[in-house]
Amino acid sequence: MLEVLVDEGRVIVEGVNYATKHTRTGQTQRGSQTGGIETVEAPIHVSNVALVDPETGRAARVGIKVEQVEKDGVTTTVRTRYFKPSRRAADAKAAKKGDKKTDKKAAKAEKKDTE
Numbered sequence: 101m102l103e104v105l106v107d108e109g110r111v112i113v114e115g116v117n118y119a120t121k122h123t124r125t126g127q128t129q130r131g132s133q134t135g136g137i138e139t140v141e142a143p144i145h146v147s148n149v150a151l152v153d154p155e156t157g158r159a160a161r162v163g164i165k166v167e168q169v170e171k172d173g174v175t176t177t178v179r180t181r182y183f184k185p186s187r188r189a190a191d192a193k194a195a196k197k198g199d200k201k202t203d204k205k206a207a208k209a210e211k212k213d214t215e
Contacts, residue, residue, distance in 0.1 A: 101149075102141065110143035117142045153183045160186060 103112040119142040125135035150159035161184040169178050188209040 103143075105143055108143065109146050111146055111149055112141050112143050113149065114141065117144050151183070153186075155183075156186070158186070160184065 101111055102114050105111065118139045121138045121140045123135040123138060125133060128134055151162055152158065153160035163182055163184050165180050165182060167178045167180070169176055
């Protein structure tokens, strides 16, 4: 992630959303040409970005565990983020066992993983 635009609710992610920008051709003091057609990374909405699970290196869904912790007689609420297990991994395990219903799903998941 390159930049977060908080006011707009958007982020700029490296290598994701390229836009072609046409700039006017000019000259610098040294005499070199500037301008022309440039590709610039454009912002995308925050809802289209997923967190990456550090164990698998893939995008994953996230859950929040809420716990009540008592320390020195004071109860505080602690919220911890955890990555939910992938359904694709569960489908691949079931296919290895020989479950016929998930064979097609597992084949598709493996095909996506190899790409």
